[in-house]
Amino acid sequence: MGRARRARKIAATAAYGGGGVAAGLTALGALGYGLLKVEAQMARKVVGQPFEGAPDDNGTYGSGAGEPVELVVLGDSSAAGMGADNRYQTVGAIIATGVSALTGRPVRLTNTAVIGAESSALELQLANALDQVARPHVAVIMVGANDVTHRIDKAVAVRHLEQTVRRLRALGTEVVVGTCPDLGTIQPIPQPLRLLGRHFSRDMAAAQTVAVVEAGGRTVSLGDLLGPEFAERPAEMFSKDRFHPSPAGYARAAAVLMPSVYAALGVWEGAPAEGTAPDSSRGEGVGPVAVAAKVAVSDPGTEVSATQIGGQARGPRGRWAMLLRRPRNPEAREDRPNESTDDGVDAGVDASADPVAEGQHSGPDHGETKPTPTDPATRHTIDTD
Secondary structure (H helix, E strand, C coil): CCHHHHHHHHHHHHHCCCCCCCCCCCHHHHHHHHHHHHHHHHHHHHCCCCCCCCCCCCEEECCCCCCCEEEEEEECHHHHCCCCCCHHHCHHHHHHHHHHHHHCCCEEEEECCCCCCCHHHHHHHHHHHHCCCCCCCEEEEECCHHHHHCCCCHHHHHHHHHHHHHHHHHCCCEEEEECCCCHHHCCCCCCCHHHHHHHHHHHHHHHHHHHHHHCCCEEECCCCCCHHHHHHCHHHHECCCCCCECHHHHHHHHHHHHHHHHHHHCCCCCCCCCCCCCCHHHCCEEEEHHHHHHHHHCCCCEEEEECEECCECEECCEEEEEEEECCCCCCCCCCCCCCECCCCCECCCCHHHCHHHHCCCCCCCCCCCCEECCCHHHCCCCCCC
16 A cells, blocks of 8 residues: 555544554564664664753744744653753744744744654644643644554544644644654664665654644645765764754754744745645645645655645545645755655655656546635734834
8 A cells, every 4th residue: 555545544433533552563563663663772772861941932022013823832842952061052943033033023932742752642732732832823833743652543633633733723823744754764773774764754743744734734744855965074063862853953954844843824035825736846745635745754844734726625535635845945855865665656766757746637627727825714824014
């Protein structure tokens, strides 16, 4: 079964309340998780000493006139900033500073992420955040790695994430989710654990993408964002425990998330204008969300969000989604080796060969209609005056 089909199946199971810790595991999957558990214990002896915590980055960033832009951060240790030296080096703080610079307004960051959290912790984290701010403008969520390492069924984990996104969207809050990172890039972890980690984490990321887009949010693939840099500059990109990102690593993660946060808030002039078709020369396009999710997991910085074709939100293969590569780095894909995935697709192949990148579609609900980006009626923007 290909990754797109698996992602669609996991998300559908999550939506209908299925799943369970042992549900849906094949014999190979069960064996894989067994190896994951044993070798994770071995990895703990290899990686450095863990940190005691993360800096408290809650507070106001920037200055300017008007009421603060309300930013909420939820998730695990990456969202909390474990490995950062001070509060200004976390992903939330970097994004808050950037939003303030673009809007000319202060940004109030409310970070309720918890080190070691699984997706099931998001509900409590959101409740804690809403006790402090009733209606956030935007929420950033980074979660999934602990669900993989703790053997949580993907459908269960994804359901918790989807419910959190739906609750935020019901408040009018824009949601940007950094999907599960590729655990196969952590070099101190031995094989075959790294290979299994890659398989499980990429499946998790693809399923997260389908569920989040269905719930009205947008995702940004973190993938193997730090993989090449780790191999070349491990002391710089990873912290002293050789597992969590360093301040430089968090800056890199924030850099790929920020354009999507800006676009969600409607404050980034570089964002494609309403009605603008994706740029197929950059591997962008429109297609079924599960196909977009499969493409995105192997390309860090790729955003996936809901869109319409001919006024229709759904096609024969589910919701239409737009795939964008907001960080405009044309060499990003060329630098990657042709790495074979479990779908039999070379990660180094230009995504324009995929229907989602070409804008090719099938089905009776459209003809030659050009894709229409996300419905303006669902867009939550803030006044930058």
